[in-house]
Amino acid sequence: MKRTLFLQAPSFDGYDGGAGARYQMKREVRSFWYPTWLAQPAAMVPGSKLIDAPAHDLGWDDIAHEFDAVDLVVLHTSTPSFNQDVRTAKLIKQRNPAVMIGFVGAKVAVEPDESLANGGPIDFVAREEYDFTIVEIAEGKPLAEVDGITWRAPDGTFVRNRDRAPIEDMDVLPMVSPVYKRDLTIEKYFGGYLRHPYVSFYTGRGCKSRCTFCLWPQTIAGHNYRFRSIPKVIEEVQYILREMPHVKEVFFDDDTLTDNRERVEELARELGKLGFGKPGFDISWSCNAKANVPYATLKVLKENGLRLLLVGYESGNQQILHNIKKGLRVDVARQFTKDCHALGIVIHGTFILGLPGETLETIEETINYAKEIDPHTIQVSLAAPYPGTFLYKQAVENGWFDGSDHLLTDGGNQIAQLSYPHLPASVIFDKVAEFYKRFYFRPSKIGSIVGEMLRDWDMMKRRLREGVEFFDFLRRRKEAA
Structure with a gap:
């Protein structure tokens, strides 16, 4: 060996x-x-x-x-x-x-x-x-x-050499959490929307969605969602509870855990049997989700310890969602978000500017949409044409970018790669900072975050640190513009 x-x-x-x-x-x-x-x-x-x-x-x-x-x-x-x-x-x-x-x-x-x-x-x-x-x-x-x-x-x-066949029986893969415990310092891992410290792992691979920009399903993982059995997932969660008792949240990092609703409901109920969602049990769980999960499923998840969903809204414009093959209707996403709010499920929403079909008007539509549906926190990215994706092929063929792999500045900050005749990359780049400011610098959002800080001393310290980092982020973008 x-x-x-x-x-x-x-x-x-x-x-x-x-x-x-x-x-x-x-x-x-x-x-x-x-x-x-x-x-x-x-x-x-x-x-x-x-x-x-x-x-x-x-x-x-x-x-x-x-x-x-x-x-x-x-x-x-x-x-x-x-x-x-x-x-x-x-x-x-x-x-x-x-x-x-x-x-x-x-x-x-x-x-x-x-x-x-x-x-x-x-x-x-x-x-x-x-x-x-x-x-x-x-x-x-x-x-x-x-x-x-x-x-x-x-x-x-x-x-x-010849291609390797994909793994069909995901239960043959061992737990990863023991490697985290052995080789990593888990306190070093932060997610702006996750409780700290957290642990994340995959219960399955692949995503049936066909989003043109998403890298892993189009390259390594594929579009067939293959997953571990529920007992195997629960075994790893039990290991985390036993060996990492200071962990406050478990994040299931599957591309879209909620795609298989019967399975995610079964997983939630088994987590509930471990104590998730019960009074006095201070560990929550969270996952990635598409904005189309029905109320009945959301209710089961919430009752069994779900705290947060990471949701890719991408755009508030329906045509852009069609252009990127998102397979999502804006009205469905709007109702899904209302249901989450009603149930007390926190949402971290992700958005992308500069996707095919983007205009100044659609950017404005997306910013207003984000303010309307009001996820707790957001992430705004620039459309990135990674090699291996349909978006990359589409962008090269249409002359939206030069096909280079230079996606970052020398300091590691993102670059607006895609540029359209009616919407240059420089304008799209500037709109990211504007998006953040208009979303977060609202009295209602400031009040929500301050209230969260006042209820939790650890959150107070964390949000203050993140606030310094966020304003530094805005400063760097202004300098790069």
């Missing part, structure tokens, strides 16, 4: 390189997601170690010694972080020339040859789901015999 190290490499200060595969920037407040995409194979390779450098404020000098006694390094990368990750790989190879280096992530999955060509130290890249791919390589299986990789042959040519 190769001595294996899984790495989320040092990156821009405050930039979550892993989540950057989905949302290409430093957030408006400091935020880090768990590196589940690395923890999963790490849980399957005996004796391995996981290092998440960005979340733990580790630079190269802090981790350099870790590579002296390893045989295999598996490094997660993304389009925004790829060049920085290659620089880290070069440093690793200089330190330990005998080490084998593999890259995983959507970037290398959709551009394997280009990634190898631009990443001199990389020995292989993994395509498709790579859990068992990495296990086989760690076990010493020759690269020529490993499904799902493209690798650098001794003569310098690139060899593409």
Whole structure:
């Protein structure tokens, strides 16, 4: 068995390189997601170690010694972080020339040859789901015999092995929480809308929705939602309750956990049996959701401990939702939000500016829509054409951007990539800060957040810190404009 190290490499200060595969920037407040995409194979390779450098404020000098006694390094990368990750790989190879280096992530999955060509130290890249791919390589299986990789042959040519079949029985994958406990400091992980400390993991992979901008379903995970059995999910939750008793929230990070309503209701009821939602039980749960969950299902979830839903509204304009194949009606989303408010379910709403069909009028419509439905907190992103998505292909064909992979400034802040004849990128960029200001700088919203702070001292300290970070975010955007 190769001595294996899984790495989320040092990156821009405050930039979550892993989540950057989905949302290409430093957030408006400091935020880090768990590196589940690395923890999963790490849980399957005996004796391995996981290092998440960005979340733990580790630079190269802090981790350099870790590579002296390893045989295999598996490094997660993304389009925004790829060049920085290659620089880290070069440093690793200089330190330990005998080490084998593999890259995983959507970037290398959709551009394997280009990634190898631009990443001199990389020995292989993994395509498709790579859990068992990495296990086989760690076990010493020759690269020529490993499904799902493209690798650098001794003569310098690139060899593409046959595709790896997707995992159908998700119960074969072990828990990731023990890896978190072993290798990570969970207090380092923040979500602006999640209670702290929290733990997140996936109960399944894939998403049946066809959103043109969403990366993972179009690259690695696919559109077939495959999931672990409820007993297996409950087993991991029980581990968290037992081994991490200070955790205040469990976040299920499936793309859309609520797509399978029968299953999510069953999961909620089983969580209720553990105490979730009961008086005196101070741990809540949350998940991603599409804005179409009916009241009856929401009620079951709320009664069994659901606190928050992360909801992708994207736009308040129906035509734009059609353009991006969101499969969502604005009137349905509006009723869903009213139902959540009535039940006391908190919503963190996400919106995207600059999607196909965007105009100054639709931006105004979306800002007013967000104020009307009034989620508790919001995230506003710029449309990002990641390679491998329909949006990328569409944008290149229509000349909306030049096809480059430069999604960030040198400091890790997002760039408006898409530009239209009637709506230049610079205008779209400026509208993000305006969106935030008009949503948050309202008496009702300020009163809601202040009330939340007065009820909870921990929330008071946290919101004050986030307030400083938020105003710094606005300042940086003004300077970048």
